[in-house]
Amino acid sequence: MRRIFYLVGQNLKRKPFRTWLTVGAVALACAVLFSAAILSRGIHVTLRTAAERLGADIVAVPASAGEDALSALISGNPTSFYMPASLEDAVRKVPGVRQTCAQVYLRSLDAACCVAPVALVGYDQERDFTITPWVLRKMAEPLRNDQIIVGAKVISAVVGTPAKAIGQRLMFMGKPFTVASILEPTGLGTDYTVFLTMETAYQMIQGSPLYTVPVKRDQISTILVKVAEGANPTEVSGNIEKQLPQIKTYTPGALMRSFSGQLQSLVDALFTAGVLFGILAAALTGTLFTLSVRQRMREIGLFMAMGAGRGLIFRLIVLEAACLAVSGGLLGVIVGWAATRFSRETITEMIGNMYMWPDTAYFIQVAVLTAAATTAVGILGALYPAGRISRIEPYEAVRKGE
Amino acid sequence: MIRLEALGKRYKNVEVLNRVSLTVDDGAFVIITGRSGGGKTTLLSIAGALTRPDEGSVCIDEVDILQLPEPELAALRNRKIGFVFQFPSLIAPLTVLDNVLLPVAFSDRNPNHADRDFAESLLEQVGITGKNALYPSQLSGGQQRRVAIARAMMNRPSIILADEPTGDLDETTEAEIMNLFQGINHRGTTVVMVTHALDYAGLGRAYVLKNGGLLPYAGSALAPEASAQGGNALAPAVSAQGEVL
Incomplete structure (x- = not known):
């Protein structure tokens, strides 16, 4: 298994443009989703606190x-x-x-x-x-x-x-x-x-x-x-x-909702963008891996000739996608965190000092969830080409790759 | 022992193999020649479990490999068969040594120190020394082919299947590579080679694949033309010992 990781690493290094393009797409989706989740949570916390704090029904x-x-x-x-x-x-x-x-x-x-x-x-x-x-x-x-x-x-x-x-x-x-x-x-x-x-x-x-x-x-x-x-x-x-x-x-709830309507629209837009970017990332990963698999058809045929089974070939490709998706997810969390951090003042000013930021535990929870979701999206994109190539006969793979 | 019986294979409307039979005894050196596109590589691939025939059976050591499930087939390729291809087949992002160790990586264990030592000794045997850390692009065509031969030997297979291993090499390098195969065969490994280099037909038993049928090589490229008359239904089954079965 260690050598399979090594093989994956070497292959990723061989195609830096494809590697960074995939990482970038996943990171973008993750960053947008992360920001939307943090803002949304902030609004929720603000509404709840404000309603509690108002003390009146x-x-x-x-x-x-x-x-x-x-x-x-x-x-x-x-x-x-x-x-x-x-x-x-x-x-x-x-x-x-x-x-x-x-x-x-x-x-x-x-x-x-x-x-x-x-x-x-x-x-x-x-x-x-x-x-x-x-x-x-x-x-x-x-x-x-x-x-x-x-x-x-x-x-x-x-x-x-x-x-x-x-x-x-x-x-x-x-x-x-x-x-x-x-x-x-x-x-x-x-x-x-x-x-x-x-x-x-x-x-x-x-x-x-x-x-x-x-x-x-x-x-x-x-x-x-x-x-x-x-x-x-x-x-x-x-x-x-x-x-x-x-x-x-x-009523406090209606009061807060009417006040935060504008910000909620921003969060909705961010969530929509996040989902769209997620779909885009999956499509891009799928396309890039389909192309990659076509380019590496002979190599994969050779692997099979050397005894790599279908399961191993499938795992190789999915593992490669997973490495890219995990990297993209982590990068996305960092970018998303930085974006929310730097926009904090602006958002607070936008809504008149009422905005309350989620606590650190929630930040960590969202980071893990968004990174996991976008990683899953990246892997999902590679499943089809991985499944297709792993079903091909070794001889056919070698011939098609020539 | 490899036993191919009544193999048939078609690509679209072209019949590539028509009831071809061949038995290769353990330790034999078999050379198969014939025109380009005649089905030699297909025959070799069927023998090596890289593709399935439309009809017939393939037995290796008395096991009908066409009946094996895919994981066992992959394990068989990994343990019993070493392939040497006609094209440069080294994996570009891996070093020479890592390329040789690849078959171990595809087995059910990680390469250890003993594997590394064995890989280095194989590289020495094929004349590649001091180049273990180089990448394939830093080697000549002949050197790449030598590394590919070392890789094919890595899991100590009982069978080497070589598909035109000297196709794009100069005469001197071709002779060196053929000597390597001869040495491998002398150490007891079965070698089945597809080649146009008929000068080396004498290394073992040679056959010609023509019009989907397999015939003993009679020492002249034209001989099989005459033998092929009467159609492939007459294609004889031959043993590696040169006997028509």
Whole structure:
């Protein structure tokens, strides 16, 4: 068997162009599939984490807020939209609703104060079920009006350094605040959000020159809803919209899907390309091996004359294809990994810091699976010519090769 | 012993062999000659289990090889038969030594040190020394043929089948190669050779293949023409001892 490997190696060295062409085709298919799988997984992880992190079964926003609401809810982009606070009571009365909590978004700051834009959100401490469960250090007392809870990246966004100190003083809209706690990192817009008491939020709105039309204390931006046990969030969501047409509702899943639609199209395109390249690689391997087998007909006839059985000839050709396919698969994984690595920043920017990359274990799993799949494709391409040549009579092979 | 009985072979509408019979005793040297395209290589290939006849039987050491399953047939080719072809038959990407060791690689084991030593001694016997690490393209035609002979001997076969092994060589090299075959035969190996080099017909028993029939070589190329009259149905079966059976 060792000598068979040697024979395969020598033959591959003899035809460098064919060898590299096959390796390249398999590598391309593998790299595209690898990238698609990683991106797809990233989207899945992001959606799941975002849904978990949101902590609410339904998010209700003013129907007029449109895309601004999506952008604020997911990416934490500074924006503002308001609706009467009385709607929270109305929502609470909808069958299936167990708990509600209001938040108010501040039309936020420009970059003058901060290294990166941050969103300011006032939240109802008494009813909250979406912020306090995620703080890194539990607070012994309720948040005071001069205190804030900040997302994991707020401090570095404001002061430009990756400091992460509770008790640090930060200025927003000319008002000093003390960081009371920091939220766990999520990779989502929450990482760039500052949470204040409702009272402070209304005070800041009233004192801000950004608001030409004053926002009253009976206005809120979002209503976060928890449904009763056994209730279907989609049904409850529909009921809320039916009873309160001035409200638009989102379930976390639908929210994430609508936001990541564009990226999903990219992943779909990559998967399609990967499958097409895979078919192409199989066809190319098949063609190249058919040509190779024709060129080596006499050599194969000689092998048979020397006692190589049909099985051995078949294995020789398939082993050769396997060597090329494995090399292509490994190269493809490296290229795919590099491609996803270098495009990481771009993708993250494309979707507003919300994208979460899969963990190392998943990278390894995908690397093994895509390399195995493309190796199988390469071998598949060589099966037909290998099967055909192994069935030929030695004398015929020698004659045809002359 | 090789026993070919009533072999028939057609390629499309051309009858190449018509009820050809031949018995080659162990240790015999048989030369088969005839016109190009006359079926000599086909006959040799059938004797060496490289192709199957349309009819007839082929026995090697009393075993009907046409009844053997393919793996056993491959093993038989590997252990009992050494082939020397009319064309340059060395494997280009392998060195001289690796070419000689190939038949071992196709057996059920990997070559060991003893195989390597034996391969080197075979190369010495055929006059190739100090060239073990060279590639076939670095050898002359005569040297390549010598290496091919060494390779054919690698698994110590009892039968060597040589198909015009001196076809494209000059007279001096041809004589050297024929001497090699003679030496191999003297050591007890059966040699069946297809050749146009009738000067060497005296090395053993010679036959002419003509119009699908096999006849004893009568010392002149024209002799078989006369003998072939009456059609191949009359083609006699002959033994390697020169007797019409």
